[in-house]
Amino acid sequence: PLSPQTITCKAAVAWGPGEPMSIEEVQVAPPQPMEVRIKVVATTICRSDITLWESRGHIPIFPRIFGHEATGIVESVGEGVTDLREGDHVLTVFQGECKKCRHCKSDKSNACETLGVEGNGLMHSDQKTRFSINGKPIYHFVGVSSFSEYTVVHSECVVKLSPDVPLGKISVLGCSVATGFGAAWKIANVGKGSTVVIFGLGAVGLAVAQGAKLRGASRIIGVDINPDKFERGKIFGVTEFINPNDYKQPTQEVVKEITTGGADYCFECVGNVELMRTALESCCDGWGMAVLIGVPSGKMELxxxxxxxxxxxxxxxTLLGGWKTRSELPTLVEMYMKKEIQIDEYVTHELPFADINKGYQLMKEGKCLRCVLHV
Ligand code: FXY
Ligand code: ZN
Known part of the structure; x- marks a missing residue:
């Protein structure tokens, strides 16, 4: 077969911290050994795409193409790729699974040593970029960069999907929703009758809620400063709400009081180091567990x-709720197909890709859980 050529396509390029992204023509190099080039079909905006774009407390890496929750179709494959071919449907993940390293071999970890979170804006394999504009490199984001019509990812950073899975619906399984379920099931192992407190009722927090509900938790207490989140939380199993702004006492005092001594499990789904402490202080002694999920912005030390x-x-x-991506995420996809878990309900907005800045705005205003960009 003819070897793949460079593709010129449209991508949302972020030129500097917090600067609106602009849709530019970019060159996308052919996939290198063990990589695949994907035609992105749908991509959702995650809070981390905003946090790293704003770069407060994080090293700014620009110009850059963000995006990591996505589905697409394999356009071409690099040398050595045997388990994927052109036309395959895939879900992208920022945490790959090489299946060979110490972590992949352990049943205790999903922190793959070779394909873990890529923080330099480069490709894992050669520390170079596949994106450029007139020869000038454009950096990647966590090895995915799905805010582009085409992207190149490592073949072990994708989950293969059966062709009947609706690509426009399940990009959220690449990060937020999988993370929330895994945090409740794998990390905390929430049990029947337990009391759970969730700080931050975005898509991750509400996936924790659904996960806890399916495990039979009896009290699921949602904490958020945006009262609009409360009504929607009920759909996912939240039973009680605390708006910290309605109380004089610190939230941990409120939780202690209504749970007589603290919750069994607390989940931080915002990305705020003070709130991480609040989560720990809201747990009960003895067995209480605080699970940190949010990626902080600003202050990094807790x-x-x-x-x-x-x-x-x-x-x-936890990152990604502890799921080993290639070997375990297909189970969540199957559960969705059998209607055992709700996923569609996390998508509150849909926009054409060109309106990506509007999508960022909706997320920042707290108006939306997930906005699907149709690429
Ligand atoms: O949204 C979930 N995970 C992020 C992609 C992880 C970002 C970690 C930032 C470190 C570069
Ligand atoms: Zn994410």
Whole structure:
């Protein structure tokens, strides 16, 4: 077969921190060994796409193409790729699974050593970019960069989908929704009758809620400063709400009071180090666990008194809810196809790709859970 050529297509290029993205013609190089080039079909905006674009407390890497929750169709494959071919439907993931490293071999971890979160804006394999404009490199985002008509990703950073899976619906399984379910099921292992507190009722928080509900949690307490989130939370199983602005006491005091001594599980789904401490302080002694999920913006270091930890609490963090992406995410896709989990309900907005800045705005205003960009 003819070897793949460079493609020129449209992509949303972020030129600097917080600057509106512009749709530019970019050159996308052919996939290198073990990589695939994908025609993006649908991509959703995640809070991390905004956090890293704003770059507060993070190293700014620009010009850059963001986006990591996406579905698409393989356009061409690089040398050595045997398990994917042109035309395959795929879900992209920012955390690959090589199946060979210490982490992939352990049943305790999804932090693949070779294909973990790529933080330099480059491709894992050769630390170069596949995007350019007139020869000038455009950086990647976590090895995915789905805010483009075509992108190149490592073949072990995609989950193969059966052709009957609706591509326009399930991009959220690439990050937010999978993360929330995994945090509840795999990381906390929420049990029947337990009390759960969720800080931040975005898509991740509400996926934790659904996960906890399916496990039979009896109280699912949502915490958010945006009261609009409360009504929608009920759809996903939230049973009680706390708006910190309605109380004089700190939230951990409110939680302690209504749960008589603290919750079994607390989840931080915002990305705020003070709130991470609040989550730990809202747990009960003995077995209470705080699960950190949000990617912080601004202050990066968290501090807490040692006491609660000595008293038996656990502080845990997770990327992607602990799922081993290629081997375990297909289970969630199947559950969706069998209608055992709700996913469509997380998509509150849909826009043409060209309106990406409007999508960012909707997310920032807290008006939407997920906005699908149709590429
Ligand atoms: O949205 C979920 N995960 C992010 C893609 C991880 C971002 C971590 C930032 C470090 C470069
Ligand atoms: Zn994400």
């Amino acid at each position: 501090s807490a008194h040692y006491g609660p930890l000595l008293n038996g609490r656990t502080l845990k963090g």
